Amino acid sequence: MILNTVSLLNYKNFESQTFEFDPKINCFVGANGIGKTNVLDAIHHLAFGKSYFNPVALQNIKHNEDFFVIEGNFTKNDRQEKIVVSLKRGQKKIIKRNGKLYEKFSEHIGLIPLVIISPADRDLISDGSDVRRKFIDNVISQNDKQYLSALINYNKILSQRNALLKYFALNNTFNAQTLSIYNEQLELYGEEIYEKRDAFLQEFIPIFSKQYNAISAGKEQVSLQYKSDLSEEKLTQLLENNLQKDKALQYTSIGIHKDDLVFKIEDFPIKKFGSQGQQKSYLIALKLAQFNFMKKQSGVAPILLLDDIFDKLDEHRVAKLIALVDQEQFGQIFISDTHAERTEDVVKQIHQSYKIFIL
Template sequence: MNVESIRLINFRNYNSLNINLNKRINIFIGKNAQGKTNLLESIYMCATGRSFRTNRDKEIINFNKNEAYIGAMINIDNYEKFIEIKMERDKNKRIRVNKTELKNYKELYSGLNVVIFSPEDLKLVKGGPQERRSFLDMGISQIKPVYKYNINRYSKILFQRNNLLKSNKSKSEIFSLLDIFDVQMAKIGTDIIIERAKFIEGLSDICKNIHNITTLNNEDLTLEYISNVQLLKNKTNMEKEYLNKLKMNFSKDLEIGTTEIGPHRDDIIMYINNRDVKTYGSQGQQRTVVLSIKLSEVELIKKERGVYPVLLLDDVFSELDEERRKYLTRSFNEMQTIITATDVIDLEELQNVERSIFYIEEGKLII
């Protein structure tokens, strides 16, 4: 799996860029604010349909232009796909796969899997539960496209249910009208929780081993999935329990005007040697935990899809010590890796691997 080429027009600070990428290592070097991260963002969008930096597509369009374009040729198991994304200031973005336009970006399943690791990923540990739920949703969606569909359906039902709770209708009327939402919510929510639990279980097994290696067996990392709906072996029984909890919590939901029960309240707790990393971990430990989780996600995608994803590394080498950097580079020969850095990366492990080095300055490729 690799990105063969990418073309950008009026994307962020790129007026025009057309570049062929190496199947293995690609290193983009430039000072801060030159456009290196923008390039990773465009690749990420071709995989997921959205940015990892903003929910507002208008921010992606060059300041002086009204529309932007991404075109990427990707290769998956020797089958080529051409992904195109067009954004306009006064319209919804349009996505085409092999010239066929999708109805909505949420329908995108390009087949391109990516894992991105950046300094911002410390939010995975230090941020709120929403950061960790987003990580879960993106990771599982790349492995199981139906999960993405379920998340979108669940979000719509949750929105409608919350609106009903805030309505001026009587308590009895609201209670009776909630039935149709609660049955759907319990069914779809159960599917989401089951998939999340499976993902965390698989990730945790890999993570434990990787973290032991990167910390020279000094730290034992475990991940715990937290949900206010009990995970049961029997799916039908789990749906019934979920539905019952919604009914039991009705009065409280009505009082606060929002739904408390369901996967939209889920979280992940990360432990090092049985201590909560968010509360007790040092910044160095938190950074190493994120590295372990990201590398574990790479291996989990390989296990599920049978092929490695594209690894995107956004200026992370300066954040890691020598041992962590060496460990990270050992996996590069297994997948296409796209790296951004402010300086030339001088690592012994990179000297004898297939690689291409590019220099970026003010949104331009310097040859």
């Protein structure tokens, strides 16, 4: 998977700009706030139809402009792919592949395999379980359309069940038969999602452990565990057991939408007991494991975006990371950094062709 060119029009701080890329390594260097991360985010937009950093789509339009357009030209398995993402104020976002409009954005997911490593990943450690579920869903969905479809259906039925619980409370009524229909549908999709998440993590966790050991040189032991209500009981039984609680709360309090990943270092929560360097190493290992898993599943090396990753890593960990990247399994890499000399020193160690963009 190679990104040949990107053109930006009214995207974030860019008025009009085109970049032609090296097939191996591309570096964006410059002061903070100059737009390095925005270029990486534009590439993420082309892969997923949305920003990695700003969920409010309209805020990605340049100030005082009415629209943005991102155009990317890719080569995948010797075939050219032209992707255009555009948004105009007051209208829906549009994604086109080779001039053809997608009816559903979900149809696009997986076409452009991509992994991003960024300081924003710290949310995976610091924030709630929804961020960690999104990580699992993102990895699986890029290679499994059926999983993505089940997830969309589950969330739709979950919203309907929650609306029904609110209706019961507001009208001081209850209908067990209607509720059971939603319970059965949640069971149908929930069990499929649980089984696929469980199977994915059984394969993913050993890959992650290997990546962390490589970065840290085996200095500390880390673990990654999958936590789900469905590991104990069937979802319909869980929903029945929690009925009174759900009626009181007016929403569904149990199910795969409450799944979580538990991150530990030396058997303690990494959020409380891991240093900044250890936490960053943990997150990088997670994302490199994602890269390896996706490549194994699809046979295509994902595009790798490394956003400001050299900060808060000591020289030893940077060297280990570079040794990991300096392997044939990696395809095209995009790096952003504030220090031009540091970046060039690093990329020279990777022994691949490279291009540096000074912004």
